[in-house]
Amino acid sequence: MSVAVKVLSLGCAALAAALASTGARAQSADADLKPFAVHVNRTPKQSWPGYGIYLGNGLILTASHVPGTFAYTKPHIVIAGQDLPAGLVKEGNLDSVDLTLLSIDATNLPVRLRMRRMPLCERAPYAGEAVVVAIPEGTARSRVLPPQAIPAELRGRFGTAIADVATTGNSGSGVFDAANLCLLGIISRKISVGQRAARFGAPVTATTDIAKYFVPAPVIKAFIPPGVTY
Numbered sequence: 001m002s003v004a005v006k007v008l009s010l011g012c013a014a015l016a017a018a019l020a021s022t023g024a025r026a027q028s029a030d031a032d033l034k035p036f037a038v039h040v041n042r043t044p045k046q047s048w049p050g051y052g053i054y055l056g057n058g059l060i061l062t063a064s065h066v067p068g069t070f071a072y073t074k075p076h077i078v079i080a081g082q083d084l085p086a087g088l089v090k091e092g093n094l095d096s097v098d099l100t101l102l103s104i105d106a107t108n109l110p111v112r113l114r115m116r117r118m119p120l121c122e123r124a125p126y127a128g129e130a131v132v133v134a135i136p137e138g139t140a141r142s143r144v145l146p147p148q149a150i151p152a153e154l155r156g157r158f159g160t161a162i163a164d165v166a167t168t169g170n171s172g173s174g175v176f177d178a179a180n181l182c183l184l185g186i187i188s189r190k191i192s193v194g195q196r197a198a199r200f201g202a203p204v205t206a207t208t209d210i211a212k213y214f215v216p217a218p219v220i221k222a223f224i225p226p227g228v229t230y
Contacts, residue, residue: 030141033134033176036118038104039078040066040086040172051135051172053183054079056117058106061220062172063188064092064099066105071212078136080113090225098188099215099223104158118174120150121182121217125160130178133162133187135169141178142168147209150191158191165190168212175214185214 002089040050040062052062067075070088077084089101106114115153125131127146132139142164148157149163160166162175168187191211 003083020218023202029181030132030134030139033132033139033174033181034136035040035080035113035116037134037169037174038134039076041083042067042073042078043076048172050075051169051174051187052077052102053118053134053172053174053186055120055183055230058109058166059089059228059230060086060104061174061183061186062100062102062104063186063215065094065146066172067100067102070100070102075102077102079104079177080110081212082108084108086125089228090223092223097215098218098221101187101224101228118134119182120221121180121184124213124216124218125177125184129184131162131184132176132178133168134174134176140164140168142175148209151193154191158189158213160185160216161191161213163211165209165212170212183217183220185216186220187212189213 027181028179036054037068038052038054038060040052050066052060055061067073070091075086084104086102086104089103092099115145125144127144129144131142131144133142142162145161147159150158171189172185173187174183175187176182177184191213192207192209194205194207
């Protein structure tokens with residue numbers, strides 16, 4: 001027992017140093033994702049923040065309900081401190097594929113960003129996978145939930161979801177593979193459950209947010225039109 005405790009104590013010291021180094025590297029890697037996170041604003045600007053991800057080559061991917069119907073909202077992209085008008089490449093909708101692909105004039109971007117590309121993950125997300133969610137204001141870590149964490153009646157349509165609802169970005173935010181920093185998905189909506197309880201003799205329904213659904217990489221890949229490269 002004494003040997004085991006001693007080895008564990010020495011191991012803890014080494015582990016603490018390793019974790020500190022790993023944590024610093026993780027924070028640095030997460031920060032590398034921030035330049036790809038943008039704001040998507042309608043005209044006139046909506047009261048809530050809209051998010052999107054810069055893929056490269058002037059292309060912006062977001063949830064379709066963030067800009068809404070392009071013809072009516074005439075969205076702008078705020079990226080690298082610039083407010084640029086967006087063009088439409090492809091528009092989805094909330095009831096089918098909640099994605100919209102927009103474009104901006106990439107010549108307006110700083111060279112350091114103009115040359116960068118965000119790769120799409122080649123595989124679907126898996127339960128327990130560590131992810132990073134990025135918005136222009138910062139990044140947050142989370143994990144992919146197992147399908148059984150989603151209410152049974154929603155799993156077929158909203159089977160890819162993350163935990164940490166309160167700390168991660170909202171619609172249009174990018175979900176990234178924490179290990180490879182490729183784009184794993186785009187946040188679409190929150191999943192909530194209601195629970196009935198009695199309060200002062202009267203039944204009430206309390207709503208709890210349990211997950212955030214994201215459109216996964218394979219669906220994104222199928223959504224991007226043939227011939228569109230970045």
